[in-house]
Amino acid sequence: GDSVTQMEGPVTLSEEAFLTINCTYTATGYPSLFWYVQYPGEGLQLLLKATKADDKGSNKGFEATYRKETTSFHLEKGSVQVSDSAVYFCALMDLSGGYNKLIFGAGTRLAVHP
Amino acid sequence: DTAVSQTPKYLVTQMGNDKSIKCEQNLGHDTMYWYKQDSKKFLKIMFSYNNKELIINETVPNRFSPKSPDKAHLNLHINSLELGDSAVYFCASSRRTGGNQETQYFGPGTRLLVL
Numbered sequence: 001g002d003s004v005t006q007m008e009g010p011v012t013l014s015e016e017a018f019l020t021i022n023c024t025y026t027a028t029g030y031p032s033l034f035w036y037v038q039y040p041g042e043g044l045q046l047l048l049k050a051t052k053a054d055d056k057g058s059n060k061g062f063e064a065t066y067r068k069e070t071t072s073f074h075l076e077k078g079s080v081q082v083s084d085s086a087v088y089f090c091a092l093m094d095l096s097g098g099y100n101k102l103i104f105g106a107g108t109r110l111a112v113h114p
Numbered sequence: 115d116t117a118v119s120q121t122p123k124y125l126v127t128q129m130g131n132d133k134s135i136k137c138e139q140n141l142g143h144d145t146m147y148w149y150k151q152d153s154k155k156f157l158k159i160m161f162s163y164n165n166k167e168l169i170i171n172e173t174v175p176n177r178f179s180p181k182s183p184d185k186a187h188l189n190l191h192i193n194s195l196e197l198g199d200s201a202v203y204f205c206a207s208s209r210r211t212g213g214n215q216e217t218q219y220f221g222p223g224t225r226l227l228v229l
Binding site (some may be wrong): 046051106 | 145147149154155156157158159162164169170172176204206208211212215216217219220221222223
């Protein structure tokens with residue numbers, strides 16, 4: 001079945017460092033891909049998405065490009081802030097059976113210190 | 115103007131009890147979902163309803179019974195609670211089901227602790 005693999009955390013960075021969180025997927029067809037973020041003690045928020053190959057999703061300085069050839073959707077940010085500390089989830093849209101469901105990766109915890 | 119809301123936010127209860135979690139969305143969406151996040155933060159879908167009809171049931175124990183009184187509400191009732199049910203339960207909604215581009219919007223979660 002479909003699956004998502006994320007790099008294990010925690011990722012610990014200094015403020016203004018460059019961030020990459022790797023995400024690869026296995027799927028039949030070409031699913032939409034998503035990054036969700038969960039701040040401490042809060043629910044999931046959609047960060048960005050891409051719906052087809054070579055699409056780039058972006059939001060709040062974060063970017064991810066849908067790479068069909070490498071089945072990847074890595075999350076990047078040029079300069080992280082302390083407020084970016086959270087757990088980041090990569091997900092794909094599984095349409096098997098004709099109904100939507102999100103398949104999530106295990107999550108990557110990011111800790112940014114001043 | 116909360117889009118997807120859940121009550122309660124926290125729920126602490128004893129093993130063997132029966133409890134319910136409520137979810138409401140004001141986005142006018144047709145499809146709603148329940149996801150479970152375990153202690154290791156792993157998220158997995160449990161159920162999905164489309165226009166009050168159950169369309170996804172991911173081999174969840176039958177102690178869990180979702181109920182959708184109307185399109186805007188999807189409640190989760192849990193009988194005979196077990197320690198392993200301790201988790202964060204997220205409700206979500208999307209405009210419809212069946213489309214590859216449908217974004218799911220999540221509620222704030224209900225943190226359930228079974229003692």
